[in-house]
Amino acid sequence: MNTKKIAIALLLLLLTGFITFKLLKNKTESVLNYSEYTVKKGNIKIQILSTGVVQPENKVEIKPPIAGRIEKVLVMEGARVKKGQILAWMSSTERAAMLDAASSGGPAEVKEWEAMYKATPILAAINGTIIQKNVESGQTFTTQDALLVMSDRLTVKAQVDETDIAQIKLKQSAKIILDAYPEETVNALVDQIAYDAKTVNNVTTYIVDVLPEIAPAYMRSGMTANVTFDVQNKKDIIVIPTEAIKNNDGKSLVLIPNPQNPKDKEKPIEREVQLGLTDGKKTEILSGVNEGDIILIQQFKISDKKSGSSSPFSPMGSPKNRGGK
Secondary structure, three states: OHHHHHHHHHHHHHHHHHHHHHHHHHHEEEEEEEEEEEOEEEEEEEEEEEEEEEEEOOEEEEOOOOOEEEEEEOOOOOOEEOOOOEEEEEEEHHHHHHHHHHHHHOHHHHHHHHHHOOOEEEEOOOOEEEEEEOOOOOOEEOOOOOOEEEEOOEEEEEEEEOOOHHHOOOOOEEEEEEOOOOOOOEEEEEEEEOOOOEEEOOEEEEEEEEEEOOOOOOOOOOOEEEEEEEEEEEEEEEEEEHHHOEEEOOEEEEEEOOOOOOOOOOOOEEEEOEEEEEOOOEEEEEEOOOOOOEEEEEEEEEEEOOOOOOOOOOOOOOOOOOOOO
């Protein structure tokens, strides 16, 4: 008995679903409409977006030629220095030991030994900025320790997908927006394009060095950046919505009103056009239509067969429900 009840319940459920489907199908239908669009001029800009990290273009570690002790550091992080400028003074291990021994004889004796054995200057290797200061006055070090780190200029190492790399050119204009300063835009140029790719999780990218025209003071090594590359930019050209274009047998076509009966939108005619630049939403038209021409864009709507409403869920319902006879 239980098996029979379950079978009857399933049958009723299937029957109810089938009836509901048929009612909805019979009540609505897809209607093809056309909307008019007046051809006009506009602008199209093609851009490539990528992310990257701010890094020094050339990073130099200042290491001492011999082990010893820092006597005095003359620069701070962020300081701009010139090649050959004295950054700090150091003593060799032997000089530091002699000065420590002379300190027991008083300041005069220390001064005498300092005059006899001069401190060694630590010089800037390049023109650039101090980005790290790893020692303080009085600190000892070995020849393996980087006392200071310099960079000549900051650049953004942008990761560009291999499908876009062909559109990136040297000296191409770009814009940098740092995550830390989203309201600020930095103008930049493509400075270098890597020859070797990197593949991570089956995604192949190339590193593109993007050099700011003027690096702002707030720009720091290690910051995350978004880079926009300007690929193409056309202004005052004939454009139409891309959705208005049909493709048939290798030809690009648009619909226009029938010249013999322009008001009859139900029977438009096709016209071939030559396409130019596109950003996906808009497409440049090289020939086929002109500014001011009218084209038609296909639109499908769901209408109610009984009431003619554009939606089966219309709050007014059918003419019968509105009091019609």
